[in-house]
Every structure is written in structure tokens, then in C-alpha cells.
Amino acid sequence: MAKSKSAYSIPSKIGKLETHILVVWVDNEASVLSRVVGLFSGRGYNIESLTVAEVDQKENLSRITIVTTGTPEVIKQIVLQLKKLVPVHKVANFKREDKNVIFKEMALFKIVGNSSKIKKVLNVCKKFNPVILDQTNKSAVIQITAMRKEIDKMTKNLKSHGLISVSRTGAVAMTRGAGIFN
Amino acid sequence: MPKLYTGAEILFKCLEEQKVKHIFGYPGGAVLPIYDELKNHSSVKHILVRHEQGAGHAAEGYARSSGKPGVVLVTSGPGATNVVTALTDAYMDSVPLVCISGQVPTHLIGTDAFQECDTTGITRPCTKHNWLVKDVKDLQRTIHQAFEVATTGRPGPVLVDIPKDIQFAKAKYVSLKKEKKIEIKNKNRFNQIDIDQLIELMNKASKPIFYTGGGVVNSGPKASELLRELVALTGFPITSTLQGLGSYPGDDNQFLGMLGMHGTYEANNAMHDCDLLINIGARFDDRITGKIDEFSPKSKKVHIDIDPSSINKIIKVDLAIVGDVTDVIKSTTKTLKKKNLNLEKSNKQKISKWWQQIQKWRTKQSLNFINSDKIIKPQHAVQRLYELTKNQDTFITTEVGQHQMWAAQHYKFNKPNRWMTSGGLGTMGYGLPAAVGVQLAHPKKLVVDIAGEASILMTMQEMSTAVQYNLPIKIFILNNQYMGMVRQWQELLHEKNYSESYTEALPDFVKLAEAYGCVGVRAKNPDELDEKIQEMINVDKPVIFDCHVDQAENCFPMIPSGKPHNQMLLGPKDQEENKITGKGKALV
Numbered sequence: 001m002a003k004s005k006s007a008y009s010i011p012s013k014i015g016k017l018e019t020h021i022l023v024v025w026v027d028n029e030a031s032v033l034s035r036v037v038g039l040f041s042g043r044g045y046n047i048e049s050l051t052v053a054e055v056d057q058k059e060n061l062s063r064i065t066i067v068t069t070g071t072p073e074v075i076k077q078i079v080l081q082l083k084k085l086v087p088v089h090k091v092a093n094f095k096r097e098d099k100n101v102i103f104k105e106m107a108l109f110k111i112v113g114n115s116s117k118i119k120k121v122l123n124v125c126k127k128f129n130p131v132i133l134d135q136t137n138k139s140a141v142i143q144i145t146a147m148r149k150e151i152d153k154m155t156k157n158l159k160s161h162g163l164i165s166v167s168r169t170g171a172v173a174m175t176r177g178a179g180i181f182n
Numbered sequence: 183m184p185k186l187y188t189g190a191e192i193l194f195k196c197l198e199e200q201k202v203k204h205i206f207g208y209p210g211g212a213v214l215p216i217y218d219e220l221k222n223h224s225s226v227k228h229i230l231v232r233h234e235q236g237a238g239h240a241a242e243g244y245a246r247s248s249g250k251p252g253v254v255l256v257t258s259g260p261g262a263t264n265v266v267t268a269l270t271d272a273y274m275d276s277v278p279l280v281c282i283s284g285q286v287p288t289h290l291i292g293t294d295a296f297q298e299c300d301t302t303g304i305t306r307p308c309t310k311h312n313w314l315v316k317d318v319k320d321l322q323r324t325i326h327q328a329f330e331v332a333t334t335g336r337p338g339p340v341l342v343d344i345p346k347d348i349q350f351a352k353a354k355y356v357s358l359k360k361e362k363k364i365e366i367k368n369k370n371r372f373n374q375i376d377i378d379q380l381i382e383l384m385n386k387a388s389k390p391i392f393y394t395g396g397g398v399v400n401s402g403p404k405a406s407e408l409l410r411e412l413v414a415l416t417g418f419p420i421t422s423t424l425q426g427l428g429s430y431p432g433d434d435n436q437f438l439g440m441l442g443m444h445g446t447y448e449a450n451n452a453m454h455d456c457d458l459l460i461n462i463g464a465r466f467d468d469r470i471t472g473k474i475d476e477f478s479p480k481s482k483k484v485h486i487d488i489d490p491s492s493i494n495k496i497i498k499v500d501l502a503i504v505g506d507v508t509d510v511i512k513s514t515t516k517t518l519k520k521k522n523l524n525l526e527k528s529n530k531q532k533i534s535k536w537w538q539q540i541q542k543w544r545t546k547q548s549l550n551f552i553n554s555d556k557i558i559k560p561q562h563a564v565q566r567l568y569e570l571t572k573n574q575d576t577f578i579t580t581e582v583g584q585h586q587m588w589a590a591q592h593y594k595f596n597k598p599n600r601w602m603t604s605g606g607l608g609t610m611g612y613g614l615p616a617a618v619g620v621q622l623a624h625p626k627k628l629v630v631d632i633a634g635e636a637s638i639l640m641t642m643q644e645m646s647t648a649v650q651y652n653l654p655i656k657i658f659i660l661n662n663q664y665m666g667m668v669r670q671w672q673e674l675l676h677e678k679n680y681s682e683s684y685t686e687a688l689p690d691f692v693k694l695a696e697a698y699g700c701v702g703v704r705a706k707n708p709d710e711l712d713e714k715i716q717e718m719i720n721v722d723k724p725v726i727f728d729c730h731v732d733q734a735e736n737c738f739p740m741i742p743s744g745k746p747h748n749q750m751l752l753g754p755k756d757q758e759e760n761k762i763t764g765k766g767k768a769l770v
Contacts, residue, residue, distance in 0.1 A: 008468065009468060009473065009474065009744075010744070012474055012475055030314070030316075031302060031303075031306070031314075034303070034306065035306060038306055038307055042307050073494065073498075076494065077491065077494075077495055080490050080491035081491050083490070083491075084310075084489070084491055085311075086310070086311040086331060
């Protein structure tokens, strides 16, 4: 190891990284998103994707869904730090592999090509609920909903099928069954 | 129709209801309506500082020594940015501050107006929470909530940014009693099962230790009383962090002294070898733990903290108890007594071997230094200061550096709230303004800032504040003409390349004192030290004491870099035998 003259300790080994989806219920007020994002950047946590929208107008609540990676200790720390923020009501933490939780992302694809080409694209996207939002005789805008990795794959595959533009959301999540997270 | 009040009036009504007696501030364009209103509220005394950073640190000193939140009032733009260091300092050391800042009028926000800055944006990472008040109707609720957030749970700083037009605008004011109680975040969550588990661990332990921190002080004077009872009841040894000093008597036999980088040999070795470590209100700071992988390897660890995010952040613990220190210790002692375990007697037997080991470590006398009769040793100066002030209730503040560590090592505190130092952020320039705040909270008491000549120059201007309000603070400068701690690291780790750590031109501190209208005292040799210190204490005016000390003195003991607790570097003698190796340099 090279001589280090840093005033701080040498980092110890980094544990195994996990991907988690955090759902954060917050007051929908000015700067709340900046508080959440600032916490992540300030403490060096990752954000893979982030989705936010108001879910309850009466209660003035927004729901933020964050996909993040980190060691289990770091993930726990993120949850605890989030809970300390004044406008945060509750935080749910799911592993990406969790079978009891549905994760979905949405993507819009702009395809340039004739109708047979577009048909082909629809066929490829069949598994992901494709919806045609706009169609001309040489183009189409197609919406799909799927998991992140599936959308990644589709984006790659459709390049050769006339895909010229992609717009996508972050993940949203919901537990299966009748129960809700409290 | 109910009476309407201006925003400025509402602010003062809130401060009155919060029983605020002092605010530290500096006027400016965007807070003028508030300053205009000041004259109508005689119960709130404004202390005019000379720089907003000074206002922040003074409020910190006020808060830490009194247990009440410190209140700061600054203007927009530079007023707000100048207070950022103090807010960050308070955030790191969990000091309750409420900072009110003026802002440009609402319609000018975002236009790069004169003295505009994004105050809430800038202070977001260094406050527990902050607010920009955009409607005067929200002002009252916001101010009261600000006090609530600052003082509950783990305390910390908050900021309320009030645009100038809001200070003029009018709204109703409803007395706090009628207002429904504001929802408080995070409450105690520990239960009896946790306490029973703790007692189980305490019963089994043969090498236990208490490791206490600033949380005990923050929990209030009652926590310190209860801690003393618990320590006596169990017969366990106790060590404290820098911030926890005073919560347990420094001269008690069960107290091992401070732990950590410049802690005592016995405290650090006991931390390393113990089989039960009970952390009460401390946070496993990196200056405490040394090398994490080898931190207290054989112990079961218990962590008592009000902030759940402090637990398992750095060191994984076996038992976590989330709660206010006072409540947790109270339950523990109660249960101990109820079970009638009589730990004191049974444990004494069991842990007597442990105490024998500790006594062995103690014989190293790790705080010893080679005294001189020609030149004042800084440790000697602190010891003499302690001996000559211990007969009265003395409050000590410090700046940051070697002098701070010597003060922590050689000044012994018997009560909480008597020791104010910047630990987490390590802010040079903290001590002088903090002393101003302490003296205001305790007008008749002796307040001494143990300082270094480099630190003191950073906030020197606040001497003017001390003179204005007749605050007889004593600035006790250990003057070695070096940034001592920088110099020490350069000596030990950077081949004695003393790059920029020597101050070539220093003011004449005695003349400087006179220029400010206070008293200057200088001591150059050990013979005159006592007499001069006595002279300083006897003067009922602010004093700058210029104590010329050995320039080459280093602060020991020290956990050298890359080493765990049980491999400490002791004084000059021991050093010859244990040179720091290359890898170790990383850790200081």
C-alpha cells in the first residue's frame, strides 16, 4: 500500500451491495425533495432512480420511491436518516428481490418505420402491456410498463427496429395483497 | 375583530412565550423591522456581536451552559452565510439553536436582489430543519415549531428565514396555550425488556466499562446525578468522551479520564480489553474508536442513544436502547434496586481483577510530562489554572487544537454544563464567543476560555462585545506561536516540515487587550505563573492572558495512526521506543 498521509482512517472492506426500493411518505411542501436528495448526496448514498408525486391532496402527502444500492448497514442508515427529516412521515424498505412487492417502471419509445415495422415492435413488447399513444404512417409512440432490467433490455433490442428516442420514469412500488405498509 | 400584529411583533410574542431572555445578533437591511420592534420588548435582551459567527458560537455557549436554546438573529445574505459555521458546529455537537434570519422581500426572492442568498438552501445540510416563511399567518406556528424541533429528541440548530415584507405584514396571534400541541417527532421507544437485557449483561460481565458522551449532558443535570448513582451502584469503571466531561466527577476514583486519540492510557486500554461496553449518549466518533476493525474486539456492546440513526452507524452493537439518557438510567437503576442484586458487593468481587488491571495501567501515568523551571509547560499552565480556580464554580470554554486537549486532560470537571468545546466540527475561534454566551447565562461565575494564539485571532473581534456588556471573561492563551496541533502532526508524520504552521507576526496581546478596553496580563516563566493567574481571576473585567509556553511541546498520550486503543504512544520517553511506522501515518 502506498504511504498515505490523510488525516483519517483507511477505508475497511466494503460489504456486499444490495439494491433496495425505499418508499417515503412526505409532506408535499417546498424543498422537501431537496431535503431527501440532499441527504443522499451529502452522505454519499446512491440514487439509481427516483419518482415523486402527490398521492393525497387532502392530506397534502407525496410519495417518493427511491431505488438505491448499498451494503445492508448503509441501507439501514439511509432509512434511519430519512426518518429523522421533519416532513417525512414513514419509510418502507423493500429488497428488489422481494416477491411480495410489485415494482414497475414506465417507458415511452418513439419508433420510426412503416406499419409492419411497428407491428413487429409491438410484438416484441407484447409481455409489457404495450399501448400506442400516437401513430403516423412512418412513426409511433409506444408506452410499456415493466421492470427496470426489462426496459433496459428492450431499449437495447429495439435500436435496430427504429427506436430513436426513449423517455422513462423511475420505479414505483406497491405491496401485493390487501395489506398496506404502516 | 381580533387585534392584528405585524410579523416582527409576532416574532417577539413567540420569543416571550418561549421565555427567551437573550438573543445574539447583528442588524442589517432585511431584519430592520425586527430591530425596530426590539425596543417594545424589555424582557428580551439583544446582545450585539461583532460578526455573525460570533453570534452563533455565543448562542452555543449560552445553550450548552444553561440547557436552554440559544437564539440568533441575523440579516440576509452575508449575515446568514456568516452564521453557517456556527450552525454546522451546533449540528455536529447537538446544541439547540434557533436562528432567525431576515430575507429580501418575497417578490424579490430569486432575482439576485441586494444581499439575497438562498439561505434555506445553504443551511439545509447544517440544520435539523429550516423554514422559509412565505405567509405571515404561518409565522407563529413556524417559530414555535422551530423551538420544538431544536430542543426535542437529539437537540440541534434550526433556522427560520423571514422575508422583510412578512415582518411588516399583519396577522392574528393566538397564545401558545390555546394553540393545539405541536406534534413531536420521535419519542422514547425502549421498553423494560431492553433494560432487563442490559442488567443481564451487567450481571455476567467481569470486565465492564461505561463509555459516556455529550448525550448525558444534553439530557439535563438529572442525567448526571443518575449516572453517578448508577456508577456507584455497579462499581464499574467509567470513561468519557470530550463532550461528556463533567457528567461524572473528573476526580473520582472510578473515573478513568477521557478516552480516544488523546485519552488516557487506562481508559483506552480498558476500552480495548473490556467484555462489556456500555455506551451512554456517545456516538463512536472516529477520534474515539481508532482503528474500527480492532475496536474493543472482545466486548458485548450496548448503545443507549436518543437518536436511532446513531446506533449501528459505525460500530455494530449487541443491544440498542433508544431513549433519553435520563429515562434509561432511571429505569436501569430502578430495576437494579428492585431485583436487589446488590451489584456493588457481588460485583466488586467479580470485577476486582479488572480493577487491578486498571490500576496497573494507571501506574503509567500517561498524562505526565517533563516539567521545567525555566519555561512554562502548557500542561503545567492548565494544571495551575485548575488548582487556582477549582474552589469556585468555573466554566471553561476552549478553542481547537493542542490547548483544547490539554484542557480536557488536565482540567477536572465535577458538574455538567461547565465545559464548552467544539468537538465534532473542531471550529477554531469557538471559545471566545462561546465564553461571551456562557458569561451572559451565568453573570456571577468565573468563565475562562483556554485558548491558543492562532484560534483566538479568528474571532478576536468579540472582545469588543465582552467589553460592551461588561462580561468579565478570561481569555487564557497558551501562546506557542504555532498552530500547535498542526505542528505536532507535521513533526510526527511529515518529517518536521512545518509548512505554514508558524505565525511570524502576532499582535502584542497585552496591548491588544488594552486597545479593546480590557486588561492584559503576560506570564513568561513558571515562577510568576500563579501570581499572574491570581491577578487574572481577581480582575472584574475581561482579561487577555498571554501565557508564553514551550513551543515544542506535544500532546500525549496519543493513539498513533492505524493503531487500535491498546497501542498508545506515551510521552517523550516512551516515544523513543515506539516510532510511528509508515502505514500508521494515515490515521491521525
